[in-house]
Amino acid sequence: GTLLVAKSLNEVDATLLLLRTLLLVTGLATVVGTLLGGWAIAARVLYPLAEMAKTARSITATTAHGTRIGNLSQRARRPGGRDEMAQVVDTFNEMLTDLERATQAQRRFVGDASHELRAPLTTIQGNLAFLQHRVDELPREEVRIMLADAHAETLRLAQLVEELLLLARADASIDQSSAMSEKEFSTGNALRPQPVELDHTVLQLVRQFRGRLSIEDAKLEVGHVEPVRVQGDEESIRRILLILLDNALKYTPMNEADRIGRVVVSVERREQEGVLQVRDTGIGIDPDDLPHIFDRFYRADRARSRQGTGLGLSIARALVEQFGGRITAESTPGQGSAFTVWLPLA
Structure with a gap:
């Protein structure tokens, strides 16, 4: 004779379906959670870099005609904490501070140099223009005095230009890693201790x-x-x-x-x-x-x-x-x- 034993698989199928569903939901939740967590971490880590890039773009901004409108007084926002990124932002802001000071000093220097150069040039130009139109009418002694004044201003101008060039060379030599210093050293023009x-x-x-x-x-x-x-x-x-x-x-x-x-x-x-x-x-x-x-x-x-x-x-x-x-x-x-x-x- 034959003995048949049978049992319904509906319960097993239901259990397997539930297990598959749980695995799928858990997997999706894990993936989504990982993505969200990674995005949040990346956003937190990259935020200071984004701020630095935003600040840099703002500083270097120009008009359609190429006129620079950026403001060197801007600074990147510092993240909380004392981690490496905070140190990077601090260093970046310190660099901007040094750059702002150097730019201000350069502008003052150019303005002062322009003023100092203009004064002797004005005297020379005025004397020569006056002599050009009235040299035949002036006494010889007055002509000599005006030419002597122009000559003195020429010497002063030459001295000023020489001193400005000397300052530029000295500034370049202080930072021997700069491109100008490297060129000077390669051509033998830099001052070697x-x-x-x-x-x-x-x-x-x-x-x-x-x-x-x-x-x-x-x-x-x-x-x-x-x-x-x-x-x-x-x-x-x-x-x-x-x-x-x-x-x-x-x-x-x-x-x-x-x-x-x-x-x-x-x-x-x-x-x-x-x-x-x-x-x-x-x-x-x-x-x-x-x-x-x-x-x-x-x-x-x-x-x-x-x-x-x-x-x-x-x-x-x-x-x-x-x-x-x-x-x-x-x-x-x-x-x-x-x-x-x-x-x-x-």
């Missing part, structure tokens, strides 16, 4: 400088000088000292209030630096002017009556800084000033 006998260079220049002095100038003296070898460039160090000596003698009267005007140059070694100091007994510098004396084209009220371009101390500072040195100034009005140059030892 090398060992310089500071005491020998200073004594030699002081001897030469004394030959230029007249009886109306203050007394130029050599103070304490010790052998010091520094890292720099001999021609640059000579120019720095020339600027400081010119400044000191210009503002130090020969005799004033029963005092003999004196300018004293000294050289010594202090720890890991060579120190060059020029001290005078001149008119001094007002405390309000002292923080600005190394600014380009800056001239204190008492200095405006004297000849000069207002670039000398700026050039001295730029030359010192390109060799990793520094220059400081101390002054007491009515008693004198002291300029100190610090250069790394070779």
